[in-house]
Amino acid sequence: MRENLRLTGTHVGCDTSQCGACVVHLDGKAVKSCTTLAVMADGHEVKTIEGLAADGAPLHPMQEAFREHHGLQCGFCTPGMIMTAVDLVHRKGHELSDEVIREELEGNLCRCTGYQNIVASIAAGAKAMAKSDLA
């Protein structure tokens, strides 16, 4: 994705399936792309962070919530956090407690923020997604 398609939004953090910086959606479900063989995805739909909102269009509500709530510092973990968060909303709905969000972030590491604002961003983004056409 990064080298052949030049979709560099998806990050390689650990390359050992621990950090979640590489999370994309495969047939609509969050997966760690560093541990998913591209040939196995042949014939399936892959969505990266670039696919959340069209070029030049307003950001996806989850992206906007991270901006608004200061859910990132260096931003390295952010694409994976956002793709994980969008999947979480698809599975568990728009009203997410801090406890559920923290539990669901099991596979996503951030070395900057201390997670507090990531959790706040996801809670707000989940609510905003209820009012948006962008899934």
Place this chain on the structure above:
Amino acid sequence: MYEFKYHRPGTVRQAANLLVKNEDAKLIAGGHTLVPVMKQRLASPPHLVDLSHIEGLDTIEMKGRSLVIGATAKHAEVANSAIVGEAIPALAELAGLIGDPAVRHRGTIGGSLANNDPTADYPAAVLALGATIVTNKRRLKAEEYFQGLFSTALEADEIITKVMFPVPKKAAYIKFRNQASRYALVGVFVAKRPSDVRVAVTGAGSDGVFRATAFEEALKKRFSHKVLDGIAVPAEGLNSDLHGSAEYRAHLIGVLTRRAVEAANAKD
């Protein structure tokens, strides 16, 4: 990545033929064990046979008194299945404790059992519930299936097709996570079955999953955590590493077994 040939069979029979025809071919299901191993060059199979596109191999259903889970059922599917939740809720909970949400979207029960990691969760459920592993060739009882660290009774060209779990009267799984890997530092699955009680321990044994028979005998007389007072699992033969000593693991087995029995009784 180095080069390998990728095969996408549509049936178990085709997959089996590919394994027979190509020596050193490896099956891949979720890839969440095999891909990391390949990236580290600890394995470099020249042929990969993808099980994930075989229709019906991930079916979850009740067959008589048994819960039958197809080999390529993903951890998230088992965790969220209404059928599993109804028949053996402890098994659904166990699947929901594996790794993280993204891992659960890819990893499969068949892959986990074929790998038989000594700290994996499913082996504890399979051994405690007395499940049967069904392959393209035969049926294997849990006791004969697990054969030590990363080792099973599977032959090189044998494919797990499903796992049959007899429904217990009560069951619970309690996992104490390794803080770094989130695998089980110790995990205990307790099952009260119609004829006996089984306590299976993962994460602790230097030879992989095992049964705590002293606990089983006491619990068979009376299924209450109180009967466990004064009984302990010896530390000999348990893992000792930077995450915990053998004594610590032995202690955890006692604590988690008590909690599992309490949890199983609380489900009434």
